[in-house]
Amino acid sequence: MKFIPNLSYDCVIFGFNGKTLKILILEYHNTGLFALPGGFIKKNQSLQDAVNKGVEERTGIKDVFLDQFQIFGDPERADPIAMRRILEANNQDLKKNEWMMGRFITVGHYALINYEDVDPKPDHLSDSIDWYDINSVPKLMMDHNEIVDRALEVLRNNISEKIIGMNLLPPKFTMKQLQQVFEAILDQTLRRTSFQRKMLSLDILQRHEKLFEGKAHKAPYLYSFK
Amino acid sequence: MKFIPNLSYDCVIFGFNGKTLKILILEYHNTGLFALPGGFIKKNQSLQDAVNKGVEERTGIKDVFLDQFQIFGDPERADPIAMRRILEANNQDLKKNEWMMGRFITVGHYALINYEDVDPKPDHLSDSIDWYDINSVPKLMMDHNEIVDRALEVLRNNISEKIIGMNLLPPKFTMKQLQQVFEAILDQTLRRTSFQRKMLSLDILQRHEKLFEGKAHKAPYLYSFK
DNA sequence: ATCTATTGTCTCACTTTATGACAATAATTC
């Protein structure tokens, strides 16, 4: 067995489409089972490397911002019946994959990516991998819904750090786009003027000369993070 | 083997003696090696249960506040030479304990306890377990110094939550003591009046009639968390 | 040229925080 037994990772991959926050969810062939993208760690691989490779395989982007935010270590969190169903539906050898039905402690991560850069690709066990609005996530297997909830909570607590907006937005963006990211994450509307004043006072934004054009009104400045 | 292989936990146990923040560090017999208290997880045990038991064994207190704050998953973090030295110095069977020299992914925790309640007890491999001032932590084995640094960082970020002061202080305390906890954690002095006003406005404190006596000045009120 | 929608900025009221001042008081000292 090339993997570290009983240890896995799962990843809540956040993207922002300009309006709402979304996450990537995969569906297994012929089972109706939904799950977070996840995987295992090879015996000589760093955790970070394993997760990076997993995210890259499924989204095609490298060097994603990743935060490993919590372990889920309940011995009862495994769901061997669902796992067996997935293996059977994919004609996998049950004997050989028995270890997958055992107990797993999983390392919960969240990733922040620029929605537009992504071309989601299902893995060999999965039918599809798609974006789901954070407010309409389907029932997921095992404790994956809990992992999503906790990831969102952590994200909300960390929103003041510029690194978050940086990873959900293109390199140059308008003040309005930045506000929309905040609103999508916090799930509340913010006051335009106060938001703008606050952001500018933080001294983390660089204003650019070139404006954003194409709409029938005053063109907004473009900003990037310093 | 009754433990989950390649997985361990380590714990930064914080206490507050009224002046400075301290942590518990253990020293292995005849080796001069210092380390954080840690351990392994049994195959059918929850992570939380394992850590709780470990902390209880060494401090004698149950139901400690524990936050599992980060995984350390670098495959190079193991130090088989030091581990062998510890086993040899304790006359342990090297063959039987070979697994301990392998690679470990460790789950970093921090615990907050009331300094006065504690009677630290070394485990069977260790000489001693003692409080060390957070500013004079010795060189620890493996990446344990990094774990301490990260724990302190996380603690600083979480200080506004009442749960932290609650676990580092006795049930009733003065405003000054509370301020000293904040100052020790943040490593900076705070303004007395602003601090007091802020704490009272948070509506998390209960003021008691009984005052704290024994000093040659106006007696401060005692408070507890609501 | 005029209109429309949105932007950047300003103002004023209100809230929160910083900083200093001061009276209250428990134990100590005389």
Added chain:
DNA sequence: GAATTATTGTCATAAAGTGAGACAATAGAT
């Protein structure tokens, strides 16, 4: 037992931050 000392709880004022609205500027549509 009166004066002293150190520290506490609270207030006063100044400074900084935030909420809510107003208004001029302007890129493209009409």
